[in-house]
Amino acid sequence: MRRPVEGIATDAAHSMKNGKTEYQGINLATKEQIFYKDLGNQTTNIGEFLAVVEAVKFIIENDFQPRIIYTDSMTAIAWFKAKKTSSTKPCKDLTRAEMFLRALSSDVDTIEIYHWDNKRWGETPADFGRK
Structure with missing residues (x-):
C-alpha cells in the first residue's frame, strides 16, 4: 500500500x-489543518482517541469524502472500534466522545479507520514534530 x-x-x-x-487533524489532500484542540493535562492515548472522534464529527458534519481516518495509535483504533475507552483517568471529553460514538453508531460505522504505518510512510502529516 502506498x-x-x-x-x-x-x-x-x-x-x-x-x-x-x-491533538490535530490534517486533510491529506490539501495538507490543511482542519481541527486542533488543547486538552490540558491528559494522556497521549486520550488525545489520540479524541482526535479520531473529532475527525468522525468533522466527516459527519461536513459530508467529508472519503470517509477515512488514519492514526498511528493502535489504542485509539481499538477504543474507536469498541466505542469505549479503557482509560481510568476522569475526563468529561472521553465520556462525551463515547456517548457520541454510540448515539450515532449507524453513521459512525460507515467511517473507515486505518493504522498509519510510520515505518513505511514516515510520520503522519498530523504529527507535532517534537520527538
Whole structure:
C-alpha cells in the first residue's frame, strides 16, 4: 500500500514539561489543518482517541469524502472500534466522545479507520514534530 493521499490524518502529543496534551487533524489532500484542540493535562492515548472522534464529527458534519481516518495509535483504533475507552483517568471529553460514538453508531460505522504505518510512510502529516 502506498502512502495515503486522501482522508484525515490525526495525531496527539503530550508534553510532561508543560503538562499539555493536544491533538490535530490534517486533510491529506490539501495538507490543511482542519481541527486542533488543547486538552490540558491528559494522556497521549486520550488525545489520540479524541482526535479520531473529532475527525468522525468533522466527516459527519461536513459530508467529508472519503470517509477515512488514519492514526498511528493502535489504542485509539481499538477504543474507536469498541466505542469505549479503557482509560481510568476522569475526563468529561472521553465520556462525551463515547456517548457520541454510540448515539450515532449507524453513521459512525460507515467511517473507515486505518493504522498509519510510520515505518513505511514516515510520520503522519498530523504529527507535532517534537520527538
